[in-house]
Amino acid sequence: MTSLNVLLLFAALLFCVGLLGILIRRSLIVILMCLELMLAAAMLNLVAFNRYHLDETGLPATSLSIFIFFIIAVAAAEAALGLAIVTAIYKQKKNLNLNELNSLRDC
């Protein structure tokens, strides 16, 4: 069985990949995907803690796993909303390059 540290390291790596993706990439779709990646990393953390945190009966605590389902549901809703916004922007601007989506800037 892999140790908790390995799992946490993997989750941190995943998070950093998502973060870097957001910082570096210019396409809105990719940024949305990276956002999901970071969310997944956070969920992975919770799963790992759930697996290694046993209660007094020797079984994993259920309270944490319930949270994961909540987050999956919220992430699905958020992804739907994000995709809707991206589609709307594309419809209007015919362009998803972040560097050119700056019409609110005054100069």
Add this chain to the structure above:
Amino acid sequence: MNLNPWLLLLIPLLSSLTIWWLLSATKSAVAAWFSTVSSVACLLIVIGLNQAEELGAYAFNWIEIDNLVLSIGLMLDSTALKMMLIVTGIGTLVNLFSTIYMAKDEHAARYYASLSLFLFSMTGIVLADNFIMMFIFWELVGLSSYLLIGHWFTKDSAANAAKKAFLMNRIGDFGFLIGILLVWVMAGTFHFDQLATMLQDKPAQIASLGAITLACLFCGALGKSAQFPLHTWLADAMEGPTPVSALIHAATMVAAGIYMLFRFQLSLGHDIAEMIFHTWAGTMIAYLGAATAVIAALCALAQSDIKKILAYSTLSQLGYMVMAIGLGFKGGEAAMFHLYTHAWFKALLFLGAGAIIYRCHHQQDIWKMGGLAKRMPITALCFIIGSAALMAIPIVTSGSYSKEQILEVVHHENIILFWVAIFVASLTVFYTLRLVIVVFSGFSRNDDSSDAKEAPIAMLVPLIILAVLAIISGLPKIAKILAPAYHEHPIVFNFVFISSTIAILIGAIAAFIIYKGKQREPLYLPVLKKAFGFDFLYEVFLVRWIQRFMAGLCQVIDQFLISAVIVNGLARLTAYIGQGLRQMHRGQLALYHLLLSAGMVVLIYLFVFA
């Protein structure tokens, strides 16, 4: 007759307020009679009080802090009551005179309101029983003088003269206030009737503080009685209506300085007063008085405005009084006696001048008058009687009695000042005769004076009353009844009498030789005409520099502190901060995200590891 002395203050105050608020819209004649009646009422009360046996007025304590007690009360000794006779007597006559003189003035109501206010404040000075109360009324007198000089304030010269008089008086009053506080430090009381007892066993305080206290108190007299170097306001004050000049700037207000010093002297008692007045301060007072007397008499020689001549002669006579009072207790009595005779004959001269000006279409230049003795004989006679009193023609005029007394004291105390006084006496005769000869003899030199006729009866009545007083008020029998602080002083044919008579003769002969039958000013005296250029000197060396300094100070504060630092500084600071913050908002999502992440990292570090 049981009269409440407080009425003396209440009646003029109520009269002033009533005229100010209720009668200003009505015809000025109503205000005139209202004011006249109230002053007559005051005069009657004063006469009643002078005959009363026992006097006492309710006094109340205004401020009590520990042993500092300030009361508002009345001092009803014979000096004060007889001084009140002069104030209300001349006040009444001037009011009567004004009913004609100011009849055509549209704003006469304001004039009478100020006149009543003056009567109120002057009564306050005379009857005050402590220095603080006196100071309050002292300032009120300055205010009413300001209002009356500036009565025709639409004329620039009148407005400026009023301002000048007020400011000059304020300079003096500053010293006066310090003097009053020094009295407190020295004696521990402000009350006149406690001064002597409080100082009895404090010889050390008297020795250390007496002279400086006197000098500071004298500053008040310096302003109010227009002594050198603050004398320049009085000649300008002639911009006011002539009856006002008679009442305020000749007879009563300018005498307040003398009265205050004498009151101080009187309340110190003979011995302590001699101690304090025989110091450098007393000598300084005497010399400043003498200087004023000489300077003013010289200035009077060269003036052509009839009122200015009288103004400078007033200054000169006030200088006489101040000189006498600086020489000690005897001098103080002599000064008060001269104040009393001078008040009557100088009021007479000013009212006479007012009648002449009134009948000469407000022409004030003596070289444009002439031959008025034939046209207005009664006025001329009264004026000449007044002039004789001013010249101090021996025995027959009141002025001679008082002046003789002053000369006697000065001769006894200080021989230099005595010769100065004799010189001034000679000059007085010279310029007075010049005025009389030019105005009354010969022929009229100008259209303004060619159709002059006798003054109306309401003007003549005050003139005749004052003329009678100008002759008899110096007689010992009359003076005993009327004069404040009078001690009989018979005329002796001694050295002093002879030298003053010779001085009078010299002045008279010189005036006759130089001015008899002249059509134009025969002497050319530009320096004297400009009054030694004191106004110019003050303008160049004081007013201008003070104004520049104040302007510079204002500029520094305005430009550097308020404008540069506070207003523009704050605006620039906000702009710079805004510019700096704007650099972050470039519309790059990645940058925002980077900052957000960095912030998160910092926060996590702080929460978890720190």
